Amino acid sequence: MQGYGAVANANLPRCERLMSREQPMGKTDEPIKASTAAYRQGIQSLAPWRIQLRVVDALVYRELKTRVSQVKFGFLGVLIQPLLVLSVFLLLFSFLRVRGGDLPLDIGLFLGSGIVLFTLFTEIALRSLNAMDANEALFFYRPVKPVDTVIARAIVESGLYALIMIIIVCGIWAIREEVIISSLAQVVASFILLALTSLGVGLALAVAGHRYPVIKQIVPIFIRPLWFTSGVFFSFRGIPQQFRPFLSWNPILQAIELTRNAFSQAYVLDPSISMGYLAYCSLISLAFGLGVYMNNEKLLLKR
Numbered sequence: 001m002q003g004y005g006a007v008a009n010a011n012l013p014r015c016e017r018l019m020s021r022e023q024p025m026g027k028t029d030e031p032i033k034a035s036t037a038a039y040r041q042g043i044q045s046l047a048p049w050r051i052q053l054r055v056v057d058a059l060v061y062r063e064l065k066t067r068v069s070q071v072k073f074g075f076l077g078v079l080i081q082p083l084l085v086l087s088v089f090l091l092l093f094s095f096l097r098v099r100g101g102d103l104p105l106d107i108g109l110f111l112g113s114g115i116v117l118f119t120l121f122t123e124i125a126l127r128s129l130n131a132m133d134a135n136e137a138l139f140f141y142r143p144v145k146p147v148d149t150v151i152a153r154a155i156v157e158s159g160l161y162a163l164i165m166i167i168i169v170c171g172i173w174a175i176r177e178e179v180i181i182s183s184l185a186q187v188v189a190s191f192i193l194l195a196l197t198s199l200g201v202g203l204a205l206a207v208a209g210h211r212y213p214v215i216k217q218i219v220p221i222f223i224r225p226l227w228f229t230s231g232v233f234f235s236f237r238g239i240p241q242q243f244r245p246f247l248s249w250n251p252i253l254q255a256i257e258l259t260r261n262a263f264s265q266a267y268v269l270d271p272s273i274s275m276g277y278l279a280y281c282s283l284i285s286l287a288f289g290l291g292v293y294m295n296n297e298k299l300l301l302k303r
Contacts, residue, residue: 093111093233105263109172114231118227124198125205127202132209147297158195165191182263191255200290208292226252235257237268244270245272254277258273
């Protein structure tokens, strides 16, 4: 992958590394000086957004390589872990649903959409907390900004869990041998909007975690109750009416319910569930996260 060379010293052009040795320059070094000057001029001529794209591109590669190296079986191991979690809950809930009647949606799609989307949100939010610490050495290079590391982690997590969702859908399709998606556009929109919501939350948490380290221990504790209030294991319409107005504020629950409805129109949505509300949450979350970051960027870059 042709990422921006400033992301790691090993990726810098050879002429840059030679120049950094501070050795006396002679006539034989003139081609190196000319090559280095041309390189820097080429970088400066790029538009800022193109530089940021190259930086994020390289950071995505770096993050993915790090994730793969941390688990057994490499990239396959990254995919196996959430699939094993889904399999355990699938067996458990299949047993419990024997007496509870049939769902209007395949149990694999019901649990898969809940677990994948909830994990997508929590992984982006929690990994953003440590994005600054994990990539602090890279901020020596001026083009690399803290926001780039959070965006890169959000892209990696979104790509991984999108692939896991595709594997689940394809697996169930192979078993049932019938079309199981009523609205592909709604599935994609729900996934992307929740990922954007998670990115906004992640940006705010990255700043807060850098300024107040204790938040890194507190946030995981506060996220755990969301596991039981986001509709991962239950249908929103199965909740008593008096509790629905409070839980409907949760964008994770909104995304999960919209995705289940997109798989089957027989899965009826509550009137309080809407794509418009999820889009509004993603917009507010992104605006808030970017606002917090921009007000603290200079503080984040202090060595």
